[in-house]
Amino acid sequence: MAILELEAVEKSFPARGGPAMLAMDRISLAVREGEFLSILGPSGCGKSTLLQIAAGLMPPSAGTVRVAGRPVTGPPPEAVYVFQQYGRSLLPWRTVRDNVAFAVEHRPGISKARARELADVQLAAVALTGFGDHFPWQLSGGMQQRVALARALAAEPKIMLLDEPFSAVDALTRLDLHRLMLELWEKRGLTVVLVTHDVEEAVALSDRVALLTKRPSTIARLVETGLPRPRDAVEVRETPRFLELRHELLDALLTRHAPGDGHAA
Ligand SMILES: Nc1ncnc2c1ncn2[C@@H]1O[C@H](COP(=O)(O)OP(=O)(O)O)[C@@H](O)[C@H]1O
Ligand SMILES: [Mg+2]
Known part of the structure; x- marks a missing residue:
């Protein structure tokens, strides 16, 4: 069952002296109860915008967000949001x-x-x-x-919405936090939506990874990792499936941002 649903969610921001800037283009996503899902994408593609809309902190320009079946009009009691800047x-x-x-x-x-x-x-x-x-x-x-x-x-909370919570710490501390996060998720039966630009982090922790395109973001891929549970956030990195997914997602991210792809503009 979906505990958090985005249906054709769009967001545009007013731009000075020009047409509105479209940040998110009709994103639909159903987050299953109890899953660990990562939203992966390059910086500036609209990940934080998506998460803030899901958290009821910002209204969408179009589309609907539902938590436990109810339309979201403000922060829902089931969800907490953790900012990047601790x-x-x-x-x-x-x-x-x-x-x-x-x-x-x-x-x-x-x-x-x-x-x-x-x-x-x-x-x-x-x-x-x-x-x-x-x-x-x-x-x-x-x-x-x-x-x-x-x-x-x-x-x-039933749902934790995490905006790049591990990106401002050193690599070893990050692994430590990954292990802790998996332990908390398992013990408490949480639903987690994690925003990250780190492919390895997304794959190591998640049941599913939603890869976003560059702005205006849409979901380019929604991948089921199929990695085992319970899982050790460090050991899983040595499995063939992890390496395969890392390769596939890195490739998708890099291809999308190769010179001439408009990314430098
Ligand atoms: N409040 C805002 N007003 C205007 N533009 C914004 C606002 N918030 C985000 N943006 C723009 O929307 C795009 C997506 O931003 P953001 O969601 O923060 O990306 P990400 O989290 O993936 O780095 C960026 O171009 C950003 O400048
Ligand atoms: Mg962000």
């Missing part, structure tokens, strides 16, 4: 614990003390026990991104 999404004047507690402390019937307890549970889930009293800026980038994940999890 540095900008965490509140610097709040401790790590209070950053996570922020997700639940405004709920009716939840005391500040209870919110902090719930925050500690989520911090444990992302292996940050003992860091609750630190401030975000005292932690490494990878740890800050784990705080952002803990805060998203505290809202007990």
Whole structure:
């Protein structure tokens, strides 16, 4: 069953002194409940726009978005959105614990003390026990991104919408976050939509990969990875199927952006 559906979604942005700029062109996509789906595409193709529309943070110019069958007109309660810039999404004047507690402390019937307890549970889930009293800026980038994940999890979402959450950290930390993300996804039965420009990341983590064309984006390919579950985000990279998919998707991305393909314009 589809938990998140985009139907002929279009987005154009007003352009100064000219016709509107079409960023997304009639994208239809049905995200299955419990799947891990990546949206892969070159920078500037419209990935963040698509995700923000799916999250109810931005209205589409045409088309419909549905979550659990209901049309989306604002952020749906089932979904959380994690921004790429963890540095900008965490509140610097709040401790790590209070950053996570922020997700639940405004709920009716939840005391500040209870919110902090719930925050500690989520911090444990992302292996940050003992860091609750630190401030975000005292932690490494990878740890800050784990705080952002803990805060998203505290809202007990069914759907996590992740906008390039692992792209601002070093390669080793990224692999560590990949493993953590798969573990969280498995344990909590989440539906994840991950936006990325990294082919290996998309293939290693996903059940399906939607490859976008350059702007205005459409879905060029929707590939079922068929890689095993449960899966180790590092070991899977040595399997023939992983290598085959990596080759196929890299090739598609590079061909689409070869000189003369209009990409340089
Ligand atoms: N709020 C906006 N106003 C005008 N243009 C925008 C806005 N947001 C995005 N765009 C444009 O839409 C295109 C797609 O942007 P974006 O979705 O951020 O791409 P990606 O996330 O794939 O890098 C880009 O050309 C970008 O400049
Ligand atoms: Mg983006």
